[in-house]
Amino acid sequence: MSAVALSPQVFSILSGLIEERTGIHYGPDDRALLAEKLEPRALERGFESLLDYYYYLRYDPGAAAELAQLVDALVVNETYFFRERAALDIAIDVFVTELVRAGMRPRIWCAACATGEEPLTLAMLLDAAGLLDAVTLVASDISGKALAHAREGMYFRRSLRALPPDVAGRWLVPAGNGMRVERRIAQAVDFRRVNLVEQAEVAALGQFDVVLCRNVLIYFSDTTVESVVAALARALRPKGRLIVGASESLLRFESGLICEERAGAFFYRKDDK
Ligand SMILES: C[S@@+](CC[C@H](N)C(=O)[O-])C[C@H]1O[C@@H](n2cnc3c(N)ncnc32)[C@H](O)[C@@H]1O
Numbered sequence: 134m135s136a137v138a139l140s141p142q143v144f145s146i147l148s149g150l151i152e153e154r155t156g157i158h159y160g161p162d163d164r165a166l167l168a169e170k171l172e173p174r175a176l177e178r179g180f181e182s183l184l185d186y187y188y189y190l191r192y193d194p195g196a197a198a199e200l201a202q203l204v205d206a207l208v209v210n211e212t213y214f215f216r217e218r219a220a221l222d223i224a225i226d227v228f229v230t231e232l233v234r235a236g237m238r239p240r241i242w243c244a245a246c247a248t249g250e251e252p253l254t255l256a257m258l259l260d261a262a263g264l265l266d267a268v269t270l271v272a273s274d275i276s277g278k279a280l281a282h283a284r285e286g287m288y289f290r291r292s293l294r295a296l297p298p299d300v301a302g303r304w305l306v307p308a309g310n311g312m313r314v315e316r317r318i319a320q321a322v323d324f325r326r327v328n329l330v331e332q333a334e335v336a337a338l339g340q341f342d343v344v345l346c347r348n349v350l351i352y353f354s355d356t357t358v359e360s361v362v363a364a365l366a367r368a369l370r371p372k373g374r375l376i377v378g379a380s381e382s383l384l385r386f387e388s389g390l391i392c393e394e395r396a397g398a399f400f401y402r403k404d405d406k
Pocket residue numbers: 155156157208209210211212213216244245246247248251273274275276279327328329330346347348349352378
């Protein structure tokens with residue numbers, strides 16, 4: 134057993150604190166997984182027990198900075214270019230195009246963008262459709278480390294595994310043993326740090342025509358999903374669309390949004406009133 138083992142009791146209060154601050158839910162079966170992430174962090178910071186670490190995170194004036202670092206270690210940033218592309222194509226070809234034709238400037242938000250591959254894919258597809266300059270594209274994540282990577286714009290094999298053949302050379306330029314996103318594409322995305330469970334942070338971004346919140350709700354409990362989706366619904370303009378991951382569904386929640394299916398992809402539309 135390690136010097137700072139995670140007992141069921143301390144697991145309960147630490148996982149509760151993490152869920153309260155980030156939404157990320159750890160059930161009793163996740164104790165070993167959470168211990169694996171917390172123990173090295175607590176040891177590195179010189180704590181003799183995870184209970185001491187808990188008190189620090191709960192009450193110390195330095196807690197916010199420590200929690201931000203801990204979040205970087207806890208979150209799963211798995212993502213890649215052109216992931217679940219069908220929904221992105223429809224969002225651009227149908228919703229964004231309609232708004233631009235009507236003389237509007239659509240606002241699009243990728244609400245858990247990890248290391249940036251999703252909003253950068255959107256920027257590439259918007260560019261291909263001649264719409265890149267006609268929209269505002271905001272992307273956010275809770276993880277400062279993931280956002281630093283996104284701003285750096287360098288990607289390697291794991292992120293590039295589903296790249297269509299015409300993309301390399303067009304929007305991604307070979308650099309070392311990876312690829313760098315072309316400057317015009319990178320500059321089109323406004324990266325921000327936003328915690329989805331902090332409703333004031335979500336509200337401060339204003340309203341959007343398209344919100345993508347993909348492959349993050351799976352880490353939250355149903356109660357958290359309900360309150361995050363309510364905040365995202367408030368962040369939609371009338372007729373705006375919320376897009377979640379292909380394996381996520383909002384049908385069991387009372388979101389007030391109307392589900393529509395197009396070419397196998399699901400969209401949740403805000404009423405036009
Ligand atoms: C698996 S990635 C999904 C990336 C991308 N949306 C995709 O579908 O490929 C999940 C992301 O959610 C972020 N995340 C987790 N909790 C969050 C929260 N409370 N607020 C904002 N982002 C959060 C993580 O930092 C991580 O980058």
